[in-house]
Amino acid sequence: xxxxxxxxxxxxxxxxxxxxxxxxxxxxxxxxxxxxxxxxxxxxxxxxxxxxxxxxxxxxxxxxxxxxxxxxxxxxxxxxxxxxxxxxxxxxxxxxxxxxxxxxxxxxxxxxxxxxxxxxxxxxxxxxxxxxxxxxxxxxxxxxxxxxxxxxxxxxxxxxxxxxxxxxxxxxxxxxxxxxxxxxxxxxxxxxxxxxxxxxxxxxxxxxxxxxxxxxxxxxxxxxxxxxxxxxxxxxxxxxxxxxxxxxxxxxxxxxx
Amino acid sequence: xxxxxxxxxxxxxxxxxxxxxxxxxxxxxxxxxxxxxxxxxxxxxxxxxxxxxxxxxxxxxxxxxxxxxxxxxxxxxxxxxxxxxxxxxxxxxxxxxxxxxxxxxxxxxxxxxxxxxxxxxxxxxxxxxxxxxxxxxxxxxxxxxxxxxxxxxxxxxxxxxxxxxxxxxxxxxxxxxxxxxxxxxxxxxxxxxxxxxxxxxxxxxxxxxxxxxxxxxxxxxxxxxxxxxxxxxxxxxxxxxxxxxxxxxxxxxxxxxxxxxxxxxxxxxxxxxxxxxxxxxxxxxxxxxxxxxxxxxxxxxxxxxxxxxxxxx
Numbered sequence: 001x002x003x004x005x006x007x008x009x010x011x012x013x014x015x016x017x018x019x020x021x022x023x024x025x026x027x028x029x030x031x032x033x034x035x036x037x038x039x040x041x042x043x044x045x046x047x048x049x050x051x052x053x054x055x056x057x058x059x060x061x062x063x064x065x066x067x068x069x070x071x072x073x074x075x076x077x078x079x080x081x082x083x084x085x086x087x088x089x090x091x092x093x094x095x096x097x098x099x100x101x102x103x104x105x106x107x108x109x110x111x112x113x114x115x116x117x118x119x120x121x122x123x124x125x126x127x128x129x130x131x132x133x134x135x136x137x138x139x140x141x142x143x144x145x146x147x148x149x150x151x152x153x154x155x156x157x158x159x160x161x162x163x164x165x166x167x168x169x170x171x172x173x174x175x176x177x178x179x180x181x182x183x184x185x186x187x188x189x190x191x192x193x194x195x196x197x198x199x200x201x202x203x204x205x206x207x208x209x210x211x212x213x214x215x216x217x218x219x220x221x222x223x224x225x226x227x228x229x230x231x232x233x234x235x236x237x238x239x240x241x242x243x244x245x246x247x248x249x250x251x252x253x254x255x256x257x
Numbered sequence: 258x259x260x261x262x263x264x265x266x267x268x269x270x271x272x273x274x275x276x277x278x279x280x281x282x283x284x285x286x287x288x289x290x291x292x293x294x295x296x297x298x299x300x301x302x303x304x305x306x307x308x309x310x311x312x313x314x315x316x317x318x319x320x321x322x323x324x325x326x327x328x329x330x331x332x333x334x335x336x337x338x339x340x341x342x343x344x345x346x347x348x349x350x351x352x353x354x355x356x357x358x359x360x361x362x363x364x365x366x367x368x369x370x371x372x373x374x375x376x377x378x379x380x381x382x383x384x385x386x387x388x389x390x391x392x393x394x395x396x397x398x399x400x401x402x403x404x405x406x407x408x409x410x411x412x413x414x415x416x417x418x419x420x421x422x423x424x425x426x427x428x429x430x431x432x433x434x435x436x437x438x439x440x441x442x443x444x445x446x447x448x449x450x451x452x453x454x455x456x457x458x459x460x461x462x463x464x465x466x467x468x469x470x471x472x473x474x475x476x477x478x479x480x481x482x483x484x485x486x487x488x489x490x491x492x493x494x495x496x497x498x499x500x501x502x503x504x505x506x507x508x509x510x511x512x513x514x515x516x517x518x519x520x521x522x523x524x525x526x527x528x529x530x531x532x533x534x535x536x537x538x539x540x541x542x543x544x545x546x547x548x549x550x551x552x553x554x555x556x557x558x559x560x561x562x563x564x565x566x567x568x569x570x
Contacts, residue, residue: 002364003364003365006364007365010361013352013353014350014352017352018352080348081344081346081347081348082348082349082350083316084311084314084342084344085342085347085362085406085409085410086365087314087315088314088315088316088337088340088341088342088419089338089365089366090334090335090337090365090366090367091337092334255270255316255317255318256311256316256317257270257317
């Protein structure tokens with residue numbers, strides 16, 4: 001297990017020392033600044049605009065980081081042959097994959113925490129005080145982290161057998177489709193015959209990112225039920241675990257040419 | 258127990274769009290390397306040297322056969338803790354410093370925390386990188402990277418060390434240092450398995466060599482025996498400006514260089530040649546049996562037609 005931790009911390013260190021990551025964080029900070037500006041020119045709905053814009057920025061920048069780093073996690077190591085000296089040690093292939101996964105999710109959690117501080121600072125700036133319903137923003141941020149968990153496991157899965165470009169295309173496509181998973185399920189419910197079967201299959205196969213998106217509700221100060229929190233937690237953990245298992249199964253059989 | 262043993266180890270890649278075309282990278286390889294041996298794996302580019310090393314490291318999965326290191330399966334973690342590996346033209350995490358990189362590998366290899374710092378500092382000094390310990394690897398030259406590569410391969414004090422083209426990209430001083438390091442490993446009783454196509458290095462360092470070509474083992478033998486004297490030929494060197502007339506009838510190949518003449522001739526004609534030199538009052542400098550070079554053996558094996566692989570020990 002300690003080897004997983006060493007690989008994860010090295011992955012985290014790589015991301016932190018990567019200048020692209022700093023640029024994305026800088027962009028997120030800029031967007032939070034824009035939220036403040038929009039909040040100031042929006043009469044009486046400053047809070048709504050700041051929460052909406054801020055959380056959407058956190059989500060989108062996290063998605064970009066997850067895909068951008070995730071797609072190269074395995075392929076870059078093979079291409080640059082850095083993997084050779086790691087796997088010739090007492091490191092099992094699954095330990096490498098799991099370590100990479102935790103390294104990337106750890107990076108995103110730290111990144112989300114930094115951006116969340118920016119969002120709360122912007123909120124305080126426009127509202128001058130925090131209110132009880134702001135705690136639901138933390139739930140929305142938690143759901144965003146759960147989205148990252150799923151997305152990281154998927155990019156890792158694609159990265160274990162595909163080129164970085166194709167991995168990016170697959171991961172981004174799944175993110176977009178998954179964001180409309182509820183609509184897809186609704187469409188499946190209205191369809192008949194083969195279409196219904198295919199649509200239902202696709203709706204349950206793609207990750208349900210729409211259930212993890214509560215930004216609109218939180219912005220309107222609506223409460224999030226404990227049941228949804230428990231369901232989303234279980235769903236994200238199970239989905240990520242399955243994707244990681246898939247990545248491990250593929251990687252175990254892969255020749256590192 | 259052998260340090261390294263391969264039994265019918267083979268690798269075929271499926272190539273082409275539908276992956277239906279087989280490409281043989283390594284034909285069934287039977288090889289056994291004794292503990293404490295320095296073993297050279299020779300062959301031209303694309304011969305199958307790196308494939309063999311990757312198979313032994315578990316980086317590539319065999320199509321058939323098995324490999325054992327120190328009597329155990331290569332996939333056992335216990336075995337991997339006992340081996341060190343330097344890949345060809347190594348590339349490391351360039352955002353790390355040399356010290357951070359060695360620390361990372363030491364952790365992965367399970368080096369005890371209390372020993373870690375001391376071992377890393379000693380290793381950096383041993384490979385001449387003490388001054389660059391805190392420099393990021395992206396600023397390292399090719400030769401410096403090779404040194405880091407060697408350091409990471411032997412940092413955890415492995416019993417068996419695999420080096421893929423360890424002299425590649427090194428200047429003469431660097432090559433000499435690597436040679437010294439390999440000699441040191443041999444003196445410590447380590448088994449060293451290294452691939453190269455620089456024959457002088459193999460001749461100077463190896464106890465035994467194997468020649469591989471087109472994925473097939475073409476020959477194997479002790480360097481001392483392979484470079485032993487060739488029966489029936491001697492080389493004579495003497496002072497003079499012209500080849501004495503009598504030499505033409507002895508079947509000698511003569512070369513004049515300044516005021517020295519070198520002749521290779523059948524051993525049976527040695528006495529007759531010496532008699533001519535005595536008669537002509539020419540001063541003999543040396544008389545030695547002609548030795549076969551590793552290069553001749555290598556070329557002979559590489560150029561020979563493919564033969565069925567046999568067990569090689």
